[in-house]
Amino acid sequence: MRKVGIIGWRGMVGSVLMERMREENDFAGCEYTFFSTSQAGQDGPVIEGRTYTLQDGDNIDQLQSNDILLSCQGGGYTSKVYPELRKSGWQGYWIDAASTLRMEKDAIIVLDPVNRSVIDQGLATGIKNYIGGNCTVSLMLMGLAGLFEQGWIEWVTSQTYQAASGAGAKNMRELVNQMRIIGENCENLLDTPSTAILDIDRNVINTLRNPAFPTENFGAPLAASLIPWIDRAMDNGQTREEWKGISETNKILGREEKPVPIDGCCVRVSSMRCHSQAYTIKLNRDVPMADIEDAIKNQNDWVYLVANNKEETLKELTPTRVTGTLDIPVGRLRKMNLGPQYLSAFSVGDQLLWGAAEPVRRILQIILQHLGEQ
Numbered sequence: 625m626r627k628v629g630i631i632g633w634r635g636m637v638g639s640v641l642m643e644r645m646r647e648e649n650d651f652a653g654c655e656y657t658f659f660s661t662s663q664a665g666q667d668g669p670v671i672e673g674r675t676y677t678l679q680d681g682d683n684i685d686q687l688q689s690n691d692i693l694l695s696c697q698g699g700g701y702t703s704k705v706y707p708e709l710r711k712s713g714w715q716g717y718w719i720d721a722a723s724t725l726r727m728e729k730d731a732i733i734v735l736d737p738v739n740r741s742v743i744d745q746g747l748a749t750g751i752k753n754y755i756g757g758n759c760t761v762s763l764m765l766m767g768l769a770g771l772f773e774q775g776w777i778e779w780v781t782s783q784t785y786q787a788a789s790g791a792g793a794k795n796m797r798e799l800v801n802q803m804r805i806i807g808e809n810c811e812n813l814l815d816t817p818s819t820a821i822l823d824i825d826r827n828v829i830n831t832l833r834n835p836a837f838p839t840e841n842f843g844a845p846l847a848a849s850l851i852p853w854i855d856r857a858m859d860n861g862q863t864r865e866e867w868k869g870i871s872e873t874n875k876i877l878g879r880e881e882k883p884v885p886i887d888g889c890c891v892r893v894s895s896m897r898c899h900s901q902a903y904t905i906k907l908n909r910d911v912p913m914a915d916i917e918d919a920i921k922n923q924n925d926w927v928y929l930v931a932n933n934k935e936e937t938l939k940e941l942t943p944t945r946v947t948g949t950l951d952i953p954v955g956r957l958r959k960m961n962l963g964p965q966y967l968s969a970f971s972v973g974d975q976l977l978w979g980a981a982e983p984v985r986r987i988l989q990i991i992l993q994h995l996g997e998q
Contacts, residue, residue, distance in 0.1 A: 625655050626654050626655070627655045627690040628654050628691065629656075629694070630696075631661075631697045636793050640980065644977070644981055659678065660678040661681040664678050664679060664681070665677065665678065666678050682705065687709060688716070691716050691717065691995065693718055696721045698722050702722050717754065719987055720753070720984070721755075721984050722755075723758065731754070731755050733755050734754045734756060735762050736987065737766065738766065738923075738924070747990075758869075759979030760899050762876075763979050764780075764901055765873065766926060766927060766952045766978050767927055767952050768905070768954070770918075771907075772877060773919070773923060774919050776916075776919075778884075778908040779886065779906045781903070782886065782902070782903055784865075785893045786854060786893065786895075786975070787893070787898050788842075788896055790854075790899060790979075795842060796896060799847055803894075805831060832845040832849065842892070852889060852890075854866075855890075863890060869888060870883060895943045896947070898946050898972055898973060899979060900971065901970065902968075904960070904967075907966070913959065916967065932956055946972045950982065953971065
């Protein structure tokens, strides 16, 4: 029986991972160990009536007794523990939701509905590191992979609308707290129907601009606003989040030698969950819309097309509709006035699922299947 260790199972991504593994009965057939960097020796998760005792996530000897390690603990943990594991001679499979190892030559970014052939080749050639990709990149590829597969894409710009949850649990709490303060400060005005809308507007903006307004995590108000900056600056004027678009997309697709140009602007918005993206796509030829639609909707089991009308867009193409599901709706699909080779589209996806937990959950099962076939 294969031994699998999971680190970081209590955090946001780890919690979603555990939920999905329970739903899919993934805990059957393996010996699982759960690790903690702060609560070793205490009770861990309860699975099918069994309470697992937490092991020390910093103990290299305990970690290396596993055939596979899956970490949702974060990049700092990976940077600290992973090199020590490999130095100790551990030859197991490392699965990670953090970005630390994504661009390493001996690592594959996993999104199996899109790059299963790349994954299979990696397993066949002895690659041992399988890393979850950037959330917006993974969600974009789940929606547009059919166009990439056909070789129709010359370049893409992706303007993202990224949820608070992409920044972490503390940021989600801060957003809700900001919402509460705005509502409380405006309550009397809202309860009076005769209140002029400019008075309400003035009240809200004064609340947002108050130095006491909570912005410790975001650095600026997000509720009733947005923040057009995510992650740190790059030398070329991009943020790192924007840089990941071209870098990770082409690595996932195995196109590092001949990359598809991808760029855009990444924006934090006051959605709780789900990242949305607006695409401008330059095709390398005039492809009929029927062929474009078929390529998109037939690429994987989770993508589907939303008719380009108001009723269906409001019903299907929002974070409210998609949160907590594996669905990847693609809508607002049309040829642009720029010319017949230019395509506009919009997609939504839950970044805690296809953007984080689901790819690492699925690669764990793929690796276990690979080991079972040896």
